[in-house]
């Protein structure tokens with residue numbers, strides 16, 4: 001029996017019951033000697049590796065580096081899998097399964113003889129799911145995101161995941177790229193392991209994990225295939241063993257102030273609109289209330305300073321060479337809670353004391369921002385009583401104050417067919433409206449909000465119109481797109497009442513999205529609303545529909561939020 005400070009794992013391995021002996025015996029069946037395990041902290045390596053998730057495909061190699069570090073520091077590493085969520089493979093959407101993965105992470109940690117855990121993530125939803133699960137389990141945890149892919153290149157063009165791929169796809173739709181050229185693009189737009197290499201949701205959430213203090217400094221932006229990714233994984237393995245000894249748990253790190261820091265960083269990097277939903281959900285796991293108004297308040301005082309697509313010009317590889325998140329945090333220190341504790345055991349400010357920016361056009365200073373306000377704007381109005389968001393830094397400036405006639409789609413897949421019509425009655429002033437894209441409607445809150453541009457407009461050289469929905473959009477997307485309208489149309493939110501021909505007003509300056517109707521007409525239409533048949537009547541899908549919360553509440557299950 002070891003005499004060190006009591007470790008959680010000792011309840012599994014060193015109690016008086018028969019099963020303690022059995023557990024030691026079966027652990028030794030993995031080929032470990034008694035000396036290599038006795039009295040040592042057991043460190044779980046929570047791995048979202050999967051061949052169904054290309055973004056996380058290198059995480060087994062990363063896990064080996066973590067194991068080295070754990071052994072070096074005197075711990076015992078044990079790697080375990082969870083469900084993995086591959087953004088572009090899963091249907092109808094990975095968001096349907098984020099909470100399932102969070103439950104898998106939480107229960108795998110809770111049920112096993114672990115003293116600490118290293119979280120290996122990458123693709124969009126794997127990062128928030130692990131943070132949510134680790135927050136609920138609340139044993140010492142450190143995150144190692146897998147890092148972004150190398151920059152894409154096609155001929156003389158740099159291609160950013162999603163962002164430029166969508167533009168090239170539109171050129172293909174209108175015949176400006178031929179089949180052969182399109183096949184070339186397909187072969188070189190995702191050229192290495194790692195997640196999307198623009199400031200999409202994956203890069204945003206990795207940056208947020210670092211801003212929260214849940215990764216070692218500099219971890220977010222190291223390219224997936226850079227040798228320094230494995231080096232930081234090894235260091236993280238070493239550090240988690242020390243964190244166990246210090247009992248440095250997620251609830252000590254992810255405080256209200258740390259969450260506000262994460263929102264500030266999200267605004268400064270022009271982060272994905274999905275971060276709004278995920279951060280509210282993570283806060284909910286910790287019993288901390290973060291609302292859309294917190295995003296608005298912080299957005300107003302936070303300049304947008306990271307010049308990375310889709311809002312800016314560069315890619316994540318450039319961001320890494322420019323100094324990555326430590327350089328951003330250093331620039332932002334006047335706006336941050338500097339003393340927040342991080343996984344290093346030091347404060348956020350201490351972590352970045354020596355950080356430098358090497359490319360001032362990529363990471364701007366506060367007095368030379370790309371925009372004086374943050375990247376995400378929160379809207380309200382008679383169409384969104386509980387809120388909506390728009391990434392105004394990635395929108396067309398001339399459309400942010402706009403009045404136009406609605407053209408309404410009720411169903412996403414039918415909409416895709418209609419958008420190819422040469423006689424679709426739309427013009428540059430039309431407001432495209434998509435219903436049934438929310439948590440209940442999609443189902444699962446899919447990334448349908450970036451409604452593709454109608455072919456008839458692309459042929460006229462028009463590349464953006466106002467688009468509104470209760471869906472999300474990929475963090476790699478761009479355009480004048482109002483998202484996350486709550487309450488959603490499928491449960492009778494006001495969006496359900498909008499009809500083709502209604503006048504819609506987007507007033508970003510006043511933070512409003514409204515439909516102009518005669519007095520009483522909106523209520524009359526909503527009184528006649530009939531809820532569509534639920535998508536599921538059994539299994540996980542039914543549980544999802546029974547317990548999912550709306551976008552403004554973070555879309556967690558009601559029973560997973562921490563009780564106050």
Ligand code: FES
Nearest residue numbers: 055123195196202
């Ligand atoms: Fe995984 Fe974009 S598809 S991050």
